[in-house]
Amino acid sequence: GLNSSEVDKLYQDDAVWIITSSFIIFTMHSGFGLLESGSVSAKDEVNIMVKNVVDVVFGGIAYWSFGYGLSYGNDWYPNSFVGMGKFFYDPARQNLATVNEEGWAYASFLFQMSLATTASTIVSGAVAERAKLKSYILLGCLVILVQALPAHWVWDKNGFFFKMGVVDFAGCSAVHMVGGIIGLVATIYLKPRRNRFNEDSVHQMSSPTNALLGTFLLWWGWFGINAGSVWGITEGxxxxxxxxxxxxxxxxxxxxxxxxxxxxxxxxxxxxxxxxxxxxxxxxxxxxxxxxxxxxxxxxxxxxxxxxxxxxxxxxxxxxxxxxxxxxxxxxxxxxxxxxxxxxxxxxxxxxxxxxxxxxxxxxxxxxxxxxxxxxxxxxxxxxxxxxxxxxxxxxKSPLGLRVTDYEEQIGADVIEHGLAGTNIARYLVEKPLSTKT
Amino acid sequence: GLNSSEVDKLYQDDAVWIITSSFIIFTMHSGFGLLESGSVSAKDEVNIMVKNVVDVVFGGIAYWSFGYGLSYGNDWYPNSFVGMGKFFYDPARQNLATVNEEGWAYASFLFQMSLATTASTIVSGAVAERAKLKSYILLGCLVILVQALPAHWVWDKNGFFFKMGVVDFAGCSAVHMVGGIIGLVATIYLKPRRNRFNEDSVHQMSSPTNALLGTFLLWWGWFGINAGSVWGITEGxxxxxxxxxxxxxxxxxxxxxxxxxxxxxxxxxxxxxxxxxxxxxxxxxxxxxxxxxxxxxxxxxxxxxxxxxxxxxxxxxxxxxxxxxxxxxxxxxxxxxxxxxxxxxxxxxxxxxxxxxxxxxxxxxxxxxxxxxxxxxxxxxxxxxxxxxxxxxxxxKSPLGLRVTDYEEQIGADVIEHGLAGTNIARYLVEKPLSTKT
Amino acid sequence: GLNSSEVDKLYQDDAVWIITSSFIIFTMHSGFGLLESGSVSAKDEVNIMVKNVVDVVFGGIAYWSFGYGLSYGNDWYPNSFVGMGKFFYDPARQNLATVNEEGWAYASFLFQMSLATTASTIVSGAVAERAKLKSYILLGCLVILVQALPAHWVWDKNGFFFKMGVVDFAGCSAVHMVGGIIGLVATIYLKPRRNRFNEDSVHQMSSPTNALLGTFLLWWGWFGINAGSVWGITEGxxxxxxxxxxxxxxxxxxxxxxxxxxxxxxxxxxxxxxxxxxxxxxxxxxxxxxxxxxxxxxxxxxxxxxxxxxxxxxxxxxxxxxxxxxxxxxxxxxxxxxxxxxxxxxxxxxxxxxxxxxxxxxxxxxxxxxxxxxxxxxxxxxxxxxxxxxxxxxxxKSPLGLRVTDYEEQIGADVIEHGLAGTNIARYLVEKPLSTKT
Missing domain, CATH: 1.10.3430.10 (Ammonium transporter AmtB like domains)
Structure with missing residues (x-):
């Protein structure tokens, strides 16, 4: 058996790996924000950056309060379908046996939160230029809760796909598939942007340079997800x-x-x-x-x-x-x-x-x-x-509503939601006559 | 007691933590630069980026030559108020007992420098669009020296607040309070930007997208400061x-x-x-x-x-x-x-x-x-x-002076200090008629 | 001697260092991309970002298939001049004695690839605004192979400069000198951009802000190269x-x-x-x-x-x-x-x-x-x-050709190679009348 200082060392080395991986994963929000803001029309560029901030902020609150517990809370009635417990998570309340376990609980929570907040971010891109900001905030929180169950199924030791032996190291099914399909449903439900499929419509990226920079940032950030998902470095x-x-x-x-x-x-x-x-x-x-x-x-x-x-x-x-x-x-x-x-x-x-x-x-x-x-x-x-x-x-159907009005869509969310007028609007006016069909 | 290879291991693991934390902290300069350049008027956008470069360059020289010694140099007359020694720092000159201690000295210096250079950066934002570049360089160096003393008081084992038991893990008082209050004094002393409080003035950010990207970069960079400030990973x-x-x-x-x-x-x-x-x-x-x-x-x-x-x-x-x-x-x-x-x-x-x-x-x-x-x-x-x-x-009062002339402020620091004319100026001209009151 | 768990630990700690250093080094492509796209004319801004993507993509394929083997493949006829073996690299095919050695092989390959792809990136800057994209892709792949030999000479244990005792920890000769001199030869061979040395030419950066942000990103990324190049953390x-x-x-x-x-x-x-x-x-x-x-x-x-x-x-x-x-x-x-x-x-x-x-x-x-x-x-x-x-x-001399036509150069690579018309073109038109001589 291992003596206690050897056990300490294993906890230390593995926890440091997942903590630092989390740091890298969080940087991906910069990448998603830039990719999305560079890809949409200039009149919605700031709004989509804000939505990416919101994904961390309200997504994080949703995850801390309920999401984490729905995924990995096995305190009450452990079962294959949904986690229960660990809501409004505070490791100190859990009465874990050792300080190592308590420390590990912090590290695990951080890592899982960094992953989960990327799932709701995916949806932000799908509803770009059309979803109201307040409605989007609610949507993002609910996506976090929806995503919590697949994470339980695939990654929790009680999850039924986990028990079956499904192989998904870094979120292919439990993160990207969830975000991708909800995104598809959302964009169909919201209907296209105005004039998107008109004969003379143009597809105009507000900033291809920013979109490529965002791609770069996501590329390097993904090392954190993929390498971090082995959950440690010890024992090979x-x-x-x-x-x-x-x-x-x-x-x-x-x-x-x-x-x-x-x-x-x-x-x-x-x-x-x-x-x-x-x-x-x-x-x-x-x-x-x-x-x-x-x-x-x-x-x-x-x-x-x-x-x-x-x-x-x-x-x-x-x-x-x-x-x-x-x-x-x-x-x-x-x-x-x-x-x-x-x-x-x-x-x-x-x-x-x-x-x-x-x-x-x-x-x-x-x-x-x-x-x-x-x-x-x-x-x-x-x-x-x-x-x-x-x-x-x-x-x-709620009083909030989901899609912006035609007028608001034409003016753009940067003005409507954030009161911004200036350079972006200027660029939007300039880009329209210059745009070509694609 | 620990044998020497166990001691080596402790040094190794702790030093790697603070070295890599420093790497993360340095990335915050990218964030400060973008936040500030996105927040000011387009005519000063490049100038403020340059000022953020200058904070590392001259701030770094000021810190290496005097700042670090004033904070943590306890070689001559150790006391509660100010450090003396370690000026123009070279760990090899210290005749440290072991190579571990010498290596640790490099790691500590790197970490402290990464923190200290953020303090002067804070002031760069406060004096934006009004301070002359050469004067700002001098100001930044002096802020580094001012900040060195609170760091001694709060974090050095001889510091009087340290001895009292003050709790400040990551620079709340010794970095942000210093930078914040000097920034407030500086912006009051410099007086507002022209027309800032006129009836029909506008508050125009040159690029909200860049400001938000800078916010993102700072957000993730802060993990380096806060997690790095526990000074290692060993012993729990x-x-x-x-x-x-x-x-x-x-x-x-x-x-x-x-x-x-x-x-x-x-x-x-x-x-x-x-x-x-x-x-x-x-x-x-x-x-x-x-x-x-x-x-x-x-x-x-x-x-x-x-x-x-x-x-x-x-x-x-x-x-x-x-x-x-x-x-x-x-x-x-x-x-x-x-x-x-x-x-x-x-x-x-x-x-x-x-x-x-x-x-x-x-x-x-x-x-x-x-x-x-x-x-x-x-x-x-x-x-x-x-x-x-x-x-x-x-x-x-010095021949350098502090505030730019009214003419220079109108033209903008990008042209005056860097000879840049072009896209930013174009955007500035476009944004003025489009701006709305806030 | 060390027991096997001590050996495991050495492999673990050193491999984690070079793996995480590689992560940092890859982020430098974001920096190179921004520096270059901010430094060229607005009409080529996106094209140069794409070239930086291409450097990783095709440079990576060239390195995996041949470059790594030419540098470090000592499987057949080990010699001082060129490596042979490890082509289309797959560590699992090597029949390494231990899982530690196989894991180390992955880590080493990752680190070397991250370094090598920066070498071809250097050349992308030198041929900016003039090289055809397809020709550039070929050029980048060939630069990777050219660079493979100096890496063998300087860093491989069989390399002749290595045996002589040359000191180059982090690629001064084997990366930067190779990229720098090929860049110089390329820019002379391609001849200057049109009107570059005319009497009334202007030197216009498309975005000094982006160029400075790119500089920042490179600055912090370089910690990964320089600190990573000590190849581990154990044994001091x-x-x-x-x-x-x-x-x-x-x-x-x-x-x-x-x-x-x-x-x-x-x-x-x-x-x-x-x-x-x-x-x-x-x-x-x-x-x-x-x-x-x-x-x-x-x-x-x-x-x-x-x-x-x-x-x-x-x-x-x-x-x-x-x-x-x-x-x-x-x-x-x-x-x-x-x-x-x-x-x-x-x-x-x-x-x-x-x-x-x-x-x-x-x-x-x-x-x-x-x-x-x-x-x-x-x-x-x-x-x-x-x-x-x-x-x-x-x-x-090949059917591909190297330099774009005069017409293509005037229109810019963003339109010609990527079909982009819009904001960048707008900025290019605006910046011309505003530009001043330098």
Whole structure:
């Protein structure tokens, strides 16, 4: 057995890893904010940044008060479906046996909160330029609570997909699929931005430079999610963290290269939105398998995800689904493919039980793991879509309402919601006559 | 006793923590720069970024040559008031007994420098759009030296507040209060920007998007200050680091939510400056107590700080104090409240002596700790205000002068100090007719 | 001897250091992107951001498939000139003896890739506004392969400069000198931008604010390179990491201060490009010696490098070399001086063999180390210049071509390559009449 100072040391080293990973993950809000504000029209640029702030603020309150408990509170009636307990979380109230456990409780909460607040952020992009700010605040809080259950199912030791052996290291299903499908439902429910599908409409990014900078920030921030999701470094888990980081960069370069090639072949130009979708969707697709992925697995998984992210765009256009910042390609098609890819490429670590001893098709594991992955994906998709729809109906029927008026949409949320007039408005006026059809 | 390889390990783990925390803290200069450049008028946007560079450059030289020694140099005549020694710092010259101690000296110096250079940055915002660049350089260097003494009083083992048992983990008094009060004195001394309080003046941010991005960057950077300020991870100190990080995010979400609610109630809109002040002031307010704060302590402390940050704005307007980037709400009211709040909420850690065994009012500690906190705050406020005033008089009476001419202010520092003409000027011309009264 | 759990612990601690350093280094691409996009004309702002994405994407693929093997693959015919093996790298294929070694292989690859992709990024700045995007992609991949050999010579245990005892901790010669000289050759070969040296030309940065923000991001990212390059923290190496970090900040403040003083003396204003060149060139110059540099060494080395970075500007103008984002001052003059400075200031660590027991002129080591440093620099300069030239000839003679047409250059790459029309074009039109001569 380990003596107490050795135990102290294990707690220390693992906690420091997840604390610092949380720090990195929180920086992704800067990335989401810039990506979204750079992708929308100039008249809504500030509003969407504010919505990203709101995701942390009210999302954080929702998570602390109820979300964390719904995911990981096993204090009363532990069960496979929902956590109960740890509401309005205060580790000191838990009467944990040792100071190590209490410290670990703080670290775990921080890490989980950093992940959860990114889920509601995804939805902010889907409803951009059309959702009222107050309604969005309520929507974001409710998304946090919706997301809490899949997190329980997939990651909590009592969760039913966890017990089945589903493999999702870093939130492919429990974060991106939830956010992606709710985003899709929301943007369909809200209907397109005005004139979005008119014959002479233009698709104008307010700042491609900012959108690319946001992409960069998300790219590096994702190391925190993927490497942090091995939950520590001791007993050889640092190896999985290193592999997750290599898989992250390998999938992104596969996805980036694929999107560039497709863009040149199909349009003769390098479309900035193809590139952004390609890179970010590929990173999402590797989140499920990252810790046990070989470099070439990640390269293929990312490349395929990138191809899907571009293939889905004409489908969205065909059905007049307006997806202002690419929620569907970046988070939805990629997360479905990412869960599926585990069923193909999963390979157990040489030393640690990282996939519960399960292998994918390619390594002789048969279809069992694939079945579990697909069952998990289907369940989460249906559950999240239904919850999302109910929430949207609820908010739109409430006195708050959901969608801004036509007049407000034309003027823009920066003026309407924040009283800002000035440079952005100036740029919006200038950009309209200069814009070309796409 | 520990054998030498165990001692090596303790040094290693603690030093790595403060080195990496320093890396994070330095990134805050990006945040300060963007927040300030996004908040001022477009004609001074570049100039304020340059001033933030200057804060690191000349502030760093001032700190290396004298500041660090005045804070922590106890080589000659150790005393409670001021450090002497370690000037033009070179650990190799100190003849430290072991290589561990020498390595630790490098790590400590790096961490302290990263903190100290943020103090002078605070003042850069207060004098925005009005101070001459050369004069500002001198001012920044002198602020570093002024700040060195409170750091000695509060954090050095010989400092008199340290000996009294003052609780300030991460610079509430020794950094933010110093910067905030000097900033207030400076902006009063410099007088408002031209037309700032005219009837038809407008308050125009050059880029709310950049200001919000800067806020994001500061938010994540603060994890480095608050978690780093526990000075290591061994012997259970990682637990305090984790608690500090949770307290940081909890105070910020309390502060953010409060400012949003107040803004909606009072103005029907979400004012971007209310939001920025609310979030950043709440993080400042938790710096004193962070390492031993419970989540709900932090939530309350941040919320109250945010309310103060909004309440002070009409007071500043009433007395025609022009505070271009919100130095008073973000750093001054919050740091006074933060020091006070320790007297209410302080609770000793279960295992380590983190508050010297002291408790606040709420935990039966009586008024003793409160008294120490308030004495420390009062002393630092008076000392810093007096020093700041003397420095401002000195510079403005010197051949350098302090305030730019009326003509220079109208043209803007970007042209006058940096010879830049172009996009920013274009935007400035465009934004004027479009601006509305606030 | 160490028991196996002690060995595990050493691997763990060192691997975590280089993994997290890699995370920091990757963030530098955000910095390079912003610095370059802020420095060029508004009509090419997005294009240069895309090129920085491409550097990671295709540079990453080139590095994974061949670059890493050419640098560190000693599987077949180990020799001093070039690595062979580890192509299309997959650590699992290597049949490493222990899981520790396999994990370490992932961590090492990640770190080396993060460094290598910055080398091709340097060239992107040199060819800004003139190179075709597809040609640039090919160029970037080939630069990665060119850079692989110097990395083998300087850092691989079989490399001939490594065996000679050359001191280059963090890529002064093997990264910056390679990128800098190829950049110089490329910009001469491509010829200046149109009207760049006409009598009435203007030098217009699209966004000085973004260029300064990029500088900030690079500044903090460099801690990852310089401190990460000590390859771990165990056995006292953390001390070298701490020293490297202090040296990084000390050299930058020396360089920044020097450039500010020179700028004021020579032009009465603070030129933004002097400041950026001064800071970044000084950090490059300390990369060679960082881990064993004293603070005052770094201050002097950075100051001298900054002076060179400004002195070279009129020389470039004199010979009509158009260097859009300052590749020559930032990466070339500084890296030559940095390698030279090792010969003066090198001093062995008190405990570890960090410089192979060698001392510079100042510490009684004579001219031997200086000779090795200069031989290494000269070899790398000649080799890289020749390779760079051949690659440029090859690409420009190929069907791809290299330089955009005069018409395309006038319209700008944002429209031509990415189909973007809008705000940036608007700004470009506005900025032209407002621009002044410099």
């Amino acid at each position: 888990r640092w190896r999985l963290g290193g592999r997750a980081a290599v898989a992250t960069i390998m999938s992104s370069i596969g996805g980036g290269a694929t999107s560039i090639v497709i863009s040149f072949v199909r349009t003769k130009k390098l479309q900035v939105n193809f590139l952004i979708n390609g890179i970010l969707s590929s990173i999402v697709s590797i989140t499920a398998l990252c810790a046990v992925s070989r470099p070439w697995h990640a390269l293929i998984i990312g490349s395929v995800s990138s191809a899907f992210s571009i293939a889905v765009l004409p489908v969205l256009d065909r059905f007049k689904v307006d997806d202002p910042v690419g929620i569907v390609p970046i988070h939805l098609t990629s997360s479905i493919w990412g869960m599926f890819a585990v069923g193909i490429f999963a390979e157990e670590d040489k030393h640690l039980m990282a996939t519960g001893g399960q292998y994918g098709l390619l390594y002789g594991g048969g279809f069992k793991l694939m079945g579990i992955q697909m069952l998990c994906a289907a369940t989460i998709l249906v559950y999240s879509a239904v919850c999302g729809f109910l929430i949207l109906v609820l908010i739109s | 100190r990682w637990r305090l680091g984790g608690r500090a990080a949770v307290a940081t995010i909890m105070s910020s979400i309390g502060g953010g939510a409060t400012s949003i609610v107040i803004s909606f109630v009072r103005t029907k809109k979400l004012q971007v400056n209310f939001l920025i002040n609310g979030i950043l002031s709440s993080i400042v307010s938790i710096t004193a107590l962070c390492a031993v704060s419970r989540p709900w302590h932090a939530l309350i402390i941040g919320s109250v700080s945010s309310a103060f940050s909004i309440a002070v704005l009409p007071v500043l307007d009433r007395f025609k104090v022009d505070d271009p980037v919100g130095i008073v709400p973000i750093h001054l009211t919050s740091s006074i409240w933060g020091m006070f709040a320790v007297g209410i909420f302080a609770e000793e850690d279960k295992h380590l002596m983190a508050t010297g065994g002291q408790y606040g009012l709420l935990y039966g500690g009586g008024f003793k700790l409160m008294g120490i906190q308030m004495l420390c705050a009062a002393t630092i406020l008076v000392y810093s205000a007096v020093c700041g005033f003397l420095i401002l008089v000195l510079i403005s | 190496r953390w001390r070298l990491g701490g020293r490297a970090a202090v040296a990084t900040i000390m050299s930058s403040i020396g360089g920044g201060a020097t450039s500010i003083v020179i700028s004021f003396v020579r032009t009465k204003k603070l030129q933004v490009n002097f400041l950026i060149n001064g800071i970044l060139s000084s950090i490059v110059s300390i990369t060679a010696l960082c881990a064993v540099s004293r603070p005052w060494h770094a201050l002097i080395i950075g100051s001298v490098s900054s002076a060179f970075s400004i002195a070279v500007l009129p020389v470039l103008d004199r010979f009509k070399v158009d260097d859009p984002v300052g590749i020559v001052p930032i990466h070339l003059t500084s890296s030559i001086w940095g390698m030279f400075a090792v010969g003066i200031f090198a001093e062995e660590d008190k405990h570890l063999m960090a410089t192979g027991g060698q001392y510079g002129l100042l510490y009684g080591g004579g001219f031997k180390l200086m000779g090795i440093q200069m031989l290494c620099a000269a070899t790398i300069l000649v080799y890289s210049a020749v390779c760079g030239f051949l690659i440029l000839v090859l690409i420009s």
